[in-house]
Amino acid sequence: MLNEMPMDLPDADDDASGANGEILHIYTLLLVEATQQLRDVASMDILRNEVFELKQHLLDPDSHFQGVAETDETTPFPPDYLCDELDQISASQSLERARYYIERFLKSITEVRTNAVNDINLNSWKKYDDIYTDSLWVIDRRDSSGVHTAGYWGNFIPQIPSQMIRRYTKHGDWVIDTFAGSGTTLIEAQRWGRHSIGVELQPNIADHARALIAAEPNEDGVTSDIVNGDCTTINYPKLLEQYQQSSAQLVIMHPPYFDIIKFSDDARDLSNASSVEHFLAMIGQAVDNVTTVLDPKRYLVIVIGDKYVKGEWIPLGFQTMNEIVQRGFLLKSIVVKNFETTTGKRHQRELWKYRALVGGFYVFKHEYIFVFQKRP
Numbered sequence: 001m002l003n004e005m006p007m008d009l010p011d012a013d014d015d016a017s018g019a020n021g022e023i024l025h026i027y028t029l030l031l032v033e034a035t036q037q038l039r040d041v042a043s044m045d046i047l048r049n050e051v052f053e054l055k056q057h058l059l060d061p062d063s064h065f066q067g068v069a070e071t072d073e074t075t076p077f078p079p080d081y082l083c084d085e086l087d088q089i090s091a092s093q094s095l096e097r098a099r100y101y102i103e104r105f106l107k108s109i110t111e112v113r114t115n116a117v118n119d120i121n122l123n124s125w126k127k128y129d130d131i132y133t134d135s136l137w138v139i140d141r142r143d144s145s146g147v148h149t150a151g152y153w154g155n156f157i158p159q160i161p162s163q164m165i166r167r168y169t170k171h172g173d174w175v176i177d178t179f180a181g182s183g184t185t186l187i188e189a190q191r192w193g194r195h196s197i198g199v200e201l202q203p204n205i206a207d208h209a210r211a212l213i214a215a216e217p218n219e220d221g222v223t224s225d226i227v228n229g230d231c232t233t234i235n236y237p238k239l240l241e242q243y244q245q246s247s248a249q250l251v252i253m254h255p256p257y258f259d260i261i262k263f264s265d266d267a268r269d270l271s272n273a274s275s276v277e278h279f280l281a282m283i284g285q286a287v288d289n290v291t292t293v294l295d296p297k298r299y300l301v302i303v304i305g306d307k308y309v310k311g312e313w314i315p316l317g318f319q320t321m322n323e324i325v326q327r328g329f330l331l332k333s334i335v336v337k338n339f340e341t342t343t344g345k346r347h348q349r350e351l352w353k354y355r356a357l358v359g360g361f362y363v364f365k366h367e368y369i370f371v372f373q374k375r376p
């Protein structure tokens, strides 16, 4: 059946960790002093020598520049970032240009400049090479670190909420996930020090999510609560009141992709909508209901894929996008993300290829992440 294509099946190699590469913890004051001294150098030749030596010291684990862990006195640096910054100074054609790069590097160490919706330090934006800014995401491994698991059929990869939380919230902000499922968003919110509330229709799934979240470290002591209920009707103002809040700063929605996976027998479950039109109406209700508590200028993100019925591609993604645009939201981005089916199902893949060739269609390999901003 064509409309039974899976959303995000676990891959055989799904056990890869999402850990970043090596990070150097450099004593900030020492680095600032050493960089300031570069400003007074009299010629490019001397400057290049000094930079070369500084680079050697910074990268040497036994040098006095390096601490062993993150503390208030150290700044974390990916080694590549440090090298790129210093190489740029060395590669300058004139002392004037080199001094410009030195000042810029100093500023990135000593000053923090963020925008209104996140904590990304724009003075050291090059450090954030793990934050995606392209609209095409090809991710071959899901993050399975900590309590993350691909066990709940239809859960999304943790990289999705992680990226969204880092781009669109600040530390201590509140995130609402209207279709919480196994709690992937809440686990990520907890990791990044954001409060979160998830709404999930099925009581047993809500319990499962609670158990996962409880097993995840909570270093910032944030609230991460799963509420059992229907996101199209739940009273969000009343819910937030329980936490002495009146609004949230990010909404993440990962609804059923209509009936591709039937999640329950509950008529309020979007996977039981009677038609595409009914599904879109339910999405509209879910959006309207949560919009009341989203702060102006803040973001709403919806993750959804398309479906196939009797030889016809149903563009659920774009239809859903239109529902939200019609409600006055500003469309900021359409991200296309790949998904892979499990390598254990090679025969099934071959069957799909055969069916695609016979039927004149293409096999789904992508889903959408629509990013909206609530207008002021």
Ligand SMILES: C[S@@+](CC[C@H](N)C(=O)[O-])C[C@H]1O[C@@H](n2cnc3c(N)ncnc32)[C@H](O)[C@@H]1O
Binding pocket: 152, 154, 155, 156, 157, 178, 179, 180, 181, 182, 183, 184, 185, 199, 200, 201, 202, 205, 229, 230, 231, 232, 254, 255, 256, 257, 263, 264, 268, 269, 270, 271
């Ligand atoms: C695609 S899954 C979300 C998976 C989630 N992102 C995760 O990583 O586990 C959709 C979830 O929405 C739930 N659901 C369906 N209709 C709902 C409704 N009206 N209110 C709240 N949850 C609903 C389903 O039970 C299912 O767990």
